[in-house]
């Protein structure tokens with residue numbers, strides 16, 4: 001069977017049933033797994049044998065879903081987490097400790113911005129937020145001897161800016177650190193960051209991967225391409241013995257699998273942000289139609305963006321697929337099949353009129369969500385980003401009048417009619 005095309009991988013990767021086994025991925029709703037001898041169990045704890053023993057660390061349902069996402073991204077290893085927040089926290093904390101520093105785009109998702117800028121700081125890890133549009137010579141200046149990673153989002157939430165993957169991969173690698181990219185909005189259907197030199201990818205599976213707004217989840221995927229041993233002094237957690245795991249040196253013992261093995265054996269063991277097998281099952285159902293849904297999300301979003309752009313009452317529209325967009329060129333390079341279903345726009349008259357408009361919509365609903373089948377919207381300045389000061393809002397590129405619209409997979413004429421009737425009323 002040929003499995004080389006991404007649509008086929010969405011359906012067939014992950015769970016591979018043997019003769020007589022369940023056709024669809026079973027939910028292994030069990031905390032623990034049985035062994036016949038004490039010795040067999042001991043070898044699992046020593047990481048000498050592979051097998052399941054406790055669902056906080058590994059579960060067959062979760063592993064099948066992680067394997068599917070890993071195949072879609074073209075990685076060597078993946079791990080599910082309980083949320084996108086947990087995925088981004090683990091992705092950084094797996095290679096940074098107190099006294100370390102990393103660099104992140106200032107345009108990232110509000111929750112991640114707060115995690116990196118406030119909570120990680122309490123752990124002694126410093127993050128410098130940078131303007132992702134600066135030229136390489138300017139960005140160079142932010143690297144320090146203790147810098148351990150660079151982080152960005154393929155398509156930023158909520159400003160829908162496109163991250164220049166190759167530029168940042170070059171920068172990170174010339175300083176001997178990995179580039180970590182949150183690929184939530186693009187999904188591996190529209191962009192596979194590893195093909196552009198990115199080392200580690202994270203996801204909030206809560207969004208398009210689930211696609212139906214039923215389960216919160218996250219995932220980390222490793223390309224296996226970053227050579228930890230070549231930068232031995234920078235990453236002692238991977239390149240020196242782990243006393244909490246019988247003196248294992250992850251990079252020596254597990255090679256390309258080192259990063260995900262450490263994240264599982266150490267971080268998941270200690271922090272326990274485990275995905276529930278039932279939710280992993282839902283993610284798998286979403287993944288089976290991801291390729292179909294992304295196509296429709298993108299088609300609808302482009303039509304909606306073009307409609308909004310022509311309306312007198314609209315001040316501006318931000319969608320990478322619009323030729324007028326400053327990211328159009330980057331989107332043509334990295335997002336040939338389309339970007340995502342999310343767009344941002346502002347209404348003339350600012351905050352008050354934006355709220356009037358939102359309250360008059362009938363089909364589109366106001367929810368704290370994006371990237372599911374139903375059209376929805378949100379005003380970040382009054383919702384997701386309300387903890388940020390005006391200065392921080394500006395730094396994150398979130399205008400006070402910005403409305404984030406997540407275009408669903410309804411008939412696009414119905415979506416446009418709804419927007420038109422609400423605009424007519426203000």
Ligand SMILES: *Cc1c(COP(=O)(O)O)cnc(C)c1O
Nearest residue numbers: 083084085109157184204206217
């Ligand atoms: C939603 C989101 C997150 C956080 O994910 P949760 O699953 O809500 O924890 C992280 N990054 C991006 C780009 C997101 O859109």
